[in-house]
Amino acid sequence: MDNLRSPENRVAVPVTRRALVIGGGITGIQASLDIADAGYEVLLVEKTPSIGGHMLQYSEVFPTLDCPQCIGTPKMVEVGQHPNIKIMAYSEVDSVSGEVGKFTVTIRKKAKYVDWDRCNGCGVCQQKCLTTVPAEYNCGLPFNKRKAIYTPFAQAVPNKPVIDRDHCGHFTTGICQVCSKTCPLGDGVIDYSQEDTLVEENVGAIVVAAGFDLMAKGAISEFVEDPDIIDGLEFERILCPSGPTAGAVMRPSDGIEPREVVFISCVGSRDPELGVPYCSRVCCMYLAKQALLYKHAVHDGQAYIFYMDQRTTGKGYEEFVRRAVEEYDVMYLRGRASKIFRDGDRLRVQGADTLSGKRVDISCDLVVLGMAMMPSAGFKELARKLGIATDEYGFITELHSKFRPMETSIPGIYVAGTAQGPRDIPDSVAMGSGVASKVLRVLSLEEGGL
Numbered sequence: 001m002d003n004l005r006s007p008e009n010r011v012a013v014p015v016t017r018r019a020l021v022i023g024g025g026i027t028g029i030q031a032s033l034d035i036a037d038a039g040y041e042v043l044l045v046e047k048t049p050s051i052g053g054h055m056l057q058y059s060e061v062f063p064t065l066d067c068p069q070c071i072g073t074p075k076m077v078e079v080g081q082h083p084n085i086k087i088m089a090y091s092e093v094d095s096v097s098g099e100v101g102k103f104t105v106t107i108r109k110k111a112k113y114v115d116w117d118r119c120n121g122c123g124v125c126q127q128k129c130l131t132t133v134p135a136e137y138n139c140g141l142p143f144n145k146r147k148a149i150y151t152p153f154a155q156a157v158p159n160k161p162v163i164d165r166d167h168c169g170h171f172t173t174g175i176c177q178v179c180s181k182t183c184p185l186g187d188g189v190i191d192y193s194q195e196d197t198l199v200e201e202n203v204g205a206i207v208v209a210a211g212f213d214l215m216a217k218g219a220i221s222e223f224v225e226d227p228d229i230i231d232g233l234e235f236e237r238i239l240c241p242s243g244p245t246a247g248a249v250m251r252p253s254d255g256i257e258p259r260e261v262v263f264i265s266c267v268g269s270r271d272p273e274l275g276v277p278y279c280s281r282v283c284c285m286y287l288a289k290q291a292l293l294y295k296h297a298v299h300d301g302q303a304y305i306f307y308m309d310q311r312t313t314g315k316g317y318e319e320f321v322r323r324a325v326e327e328y329d330v331m332y333l334r335g336r337a338s339k340i341f342r343d344g345d346r347l348r349v350q351g352a353d354t355l356s357g358k359r360v361d362i363s364c365d366l367v368v369l370g371m372a373m374m375p376s377a378g379f380k381e382l383a384r385k386l387g388i389a390t391d392e393y394g395f396i397t398e399l400h401s402k403f404r405p406m407e408t409s410i411p412g413i414y415v416a417g418t419a420q421g422p423r424d425i426p427d428s429v430a431m432g433s434g435v436a437s438k439v440l441r442v443l444s445l446e447e448g449g450l
């Protein structure tokens, strides 16, 4: 069953046999590979300079504790080398017209100030550039910085740099040209005169796989701002062997190894007052994972997890949490942390343990907040351009929650992964493959069958 016209009402439409996938996270990667392997062209539009999405930022992934760079990079390389996939990184959809089988999409290719057709990704420009800024990929953590000309991470696909115009000395002071002068390929590869360009592409079907963002910590007014109160994504970067601390666990304020870490789940999620009554579905698991990985790194450290209740419904998930408790001594406290404040060079977390009925007051070095998963930045605008409906929280609305979970309100435009709502990697990948089958049905229809 799909949302194409019923057979008797189908009209003659010449089908453009290529697809557009919006978002190069694990969902978009899987969908692109499945469509391309079936013999159809895919345009993969990613707004950052590289595909990979959130998964590539993680230390290890539950429940099997695989290294995401080891399992994700080969897929990214496959996408990069696939003869049927054209990656348009650092690009965004500007407008869409047409209908199923024959959409016309205008894509904005943002100015990179580097001629990617000539650049070979040698990295000399990044070594020579003297301007440093906090790295978005490392969530702005203080441990290392990126240059004004940069690739977001070592395994980036495509592995070519872009210039951050807001910080580059050439644009801010009009003086620097170091990268241009040191590029071994000579004049013109660095091109300060580049501008955004608009390109028009025709596609038969569209997949929205634009993912999620975490709610900003500042949205929680009862928790103070402090460098040692971080979110789950920041802690992933700290734990990650290829991250800014090379996997050494340090607290951001002074680089000291934390002896006690408090993890708090459901921060923002399941809170109607903040407009997020839904469950983010993965925080129970990734906080258990992070507590376990913290104990791997700091054997004699203590991890505490405040939780409302445990939602560990995936295959092997309940066993994983049990392992964290039984083998790694992670201490679970049922209840809400109501207050976090600085106490000298440590933090204090106060709350209630609703099982024992006692007040809890923990002195610790680091607090990790399991913030709510939200639709990614700019999602509303993207949905508006596509003309598809979003739910009250901003995720894309599926046509039918049970039987049409990947179809949107517009025939030929499909949704997959966390763009539809919070979910883990196995579900996102399954949805990526599922959505590919929907797209293949459209692309393989004979003219007149839509």
Ligand SMILES: Cc1cc2nc3c(=O)[nH]c(=O)nc-3n(C[C@H](O)[C@H](O)[C@H](O)COP(=O)(O)OP(=O)(O)OC[C@H]3O[C@@H](n4cnc5c(N)ncnc54)[C@H](O)[C@@H]3O)c2cc1C
Pocket: 022, 023, 024, 025, 026, 027, 028, 045, 046, 047, 048, 050, 051, 052, 053, 054, 055, 058, 060, 061, 062, 063, 091, 092, 093, 209, 210, 211, 212, 213, 214, 232, 233, 236, 282, 286, 289, 376, 377, 378, 382, 416, 417, 418, 419, 423, 424, 425, 426, 428
């Ligand atoms: C801290 C944390 C730890 C986690 N750990 C695990 C784990 O161990 N195991 C597990 O199974 N799950 C884990 N998850 C869940 C996992 O991150 C998601 O299931 C997965 O990343 C979803 O992939 P996605 O492709 O849907 O979204 P994303 O990874 O968010 O990718 C979306 C992509 O779309 C791009 N994009 C966004 N908007 C646009 C636009 N307008 N145009 C073009 N491109 C756009 C983004 O830049 C990004 O590259 C964790 C989640 C968090 C928050």
Ligand code: SF4
Pocket: 114, 118, 119, 120, 121, 122, 123, 124, 125, 126, 161, 182, 183, 184, 185, 189, 190
């Ligand atoms: S030095 Fe030149 S060729 Fe090398 S990565 Fe930089 S722009 Fe590309």
Ligand code: SF4
Pocket: 128, 129, 130, 131, 148, 149, 163, 167, 168, 169, 170, 171, 176, 177, 178, 179, 180
């Ligand atoms: S012009 Fe200078 S500041 Fe700008 S990216 Fe090149 S080397 Fe860095």
